[in-house]
Amino acid sequence: MIEKNQHIILKAKDVSIGYASKKELTVVASNINIELHKGELVGLVGVNGVGKSTLLRTLTNVQNALSGDIFINNKNIKQYAALDLAKALSLVLTEQLMSKNLSVFELVALGRQPYTNWVGNLSETDMTIINSALTQTNISDLKHKRCFELSDGQLQKVMIARALAQDTDLIILDEPTTHLDIYHKVYTLKLLQKLAKETNKTILFSSHEIDLAIQLCDKLIVMTPSQVVSDMPCNLILNGTFKSLFPEDLITFDEKTGSFRVKQ
């Protein structure tokens, strides 16, 4: 499946991430090498505070890498103009919307901003793309609802539709399953899996749902304090990567089922 299409969408080469201030350098993680291909669904997992958000912030050019290079579509992320990057990479963030009075359609339509004219008028093409984004995420019937009327699960679908409307090769989601119940967690991740297959977009998300990620993702990026590994889930299980993920006093990883168990 992956072998068929070797086109690399996102590539991180010897990247180290962290925070640099005048006085000191705080390295969160280093030696990060990632290659994501077209149409892959990729999960980013790791314990709280290991640096998942920092990595996503760096990959999306919100903050600078301490060293190393990041490429999107074989072009260094530093060489992108803001508007061009918006056409290559779209985001779904954890932050609250500022105005929940927007209708679902209006919100998804805002995904077309990088393509519209100075006043933001929607062309025929824009309308087609918006409507297909609504259909792909099964929210066409919510079109005229306002965002404050939606449940968390519905709102998450709307935000994903907005990212789809931005029509980028790469979509990055920051913890898209928080605040959702188990059904909607699975629903959202299944939706992402379907979208990656159907639209051939590369989708990268961070999550604490390691069990689900193992079952659904084409590739996982596992962050531990000592290293950042990216591989197919089955290989990671064989290598025992998940065993070292958490302190072993409370939970253990069951290799047969691919899930975590509470220690009795």
Next chain:
Amino acid sequence: MPNSNTYKLSFLVLSIILVFCFLANISLGSVYIPLKDVFNSIIGNVTEQETWQHIIQNYRLPKAVTAILVGSGLGISGLLMQTLFRNPLAGPFVLGISSGASLGVALVILGSSVFGGVFMSLLISKWSIVIAASLGSFLVLLAVLMVSLKVRDTMAILIIGLMFASITAAIVSVLSYFGSAQQLQQYIFWGFGSLGNLSWDELIIFFIIYSFGIIVSLASVKSLNTMLLGENYAKSLGLNIKRSRFAIIIATSLLAGTITAFAGPIAFIGLAIPHLTRQVFNTSNHKILLPAVFLFGGIVMLICDSIAQVPNSDYTLPINAITSLIGAPVVIWLLVRKRKMVF
């Protein structure tokens, strides 16, 4: 877009109301002038009495035009500030523009006792007050702008604007303490606001600066809409936050600054008009809100001015009091009735 037809109807109705209010405002006043002569005078025909033509062309017409400019300008700058600061309590003066203007005016009027009498009393003409108000708001604004280019957080700009307002208010208090009763009265009168003092020459200058503000606002429609998603999303859509923020602040200061300079610190309108508008136009799309706020602002200001005139009497009440007296209960009523504030 859905509902665009209902919006078209609302726009049509509002435009008709605006024209109606404009004519009503011109026909009402301390001197009774028949409607027919009002029309004649506006289109330049001869009226029955020459004084009527003089009253209308040199007094009432500029005042009505001023009312529309003031109402729409303050409404639009209030809308810009509410979106920029993600805060329904923001108004055109949150960045300290009106306090800057008050400081300038206070320095001219009240400062004369501090800086010596004869020289300063020469300065107290209408133009000197306009210039002092502009300079004051411009300086405060410049300070806020410089800070806004440095600060990454938009909320910090809001707080810094409030701090500047406190500083200028404190200086004005000190000046008032040393001012004479007569100077204080003059300063307080400026604070009442006034729409009727502008000649056509002044109005033209007012209009030119106002137009610049409107143009910058219109050019910001797309970035305002993008900002509805929050700053991080806006950034991910390729929006240059700092530049857009700068443009929005410039537009607000051009509008609110000139209005304060020419008509005094008009309270309430800038905060209330956007909320009134949102009650009728239930949308967050600035492409619709901006022209709607323009119409609403003009209408409300014309009505307030007509009331302040106290038709057929010699009294003119301070416009600043009327805007709040009439406007505040209306907004309260609307919010209670709808039980929900859309923002």
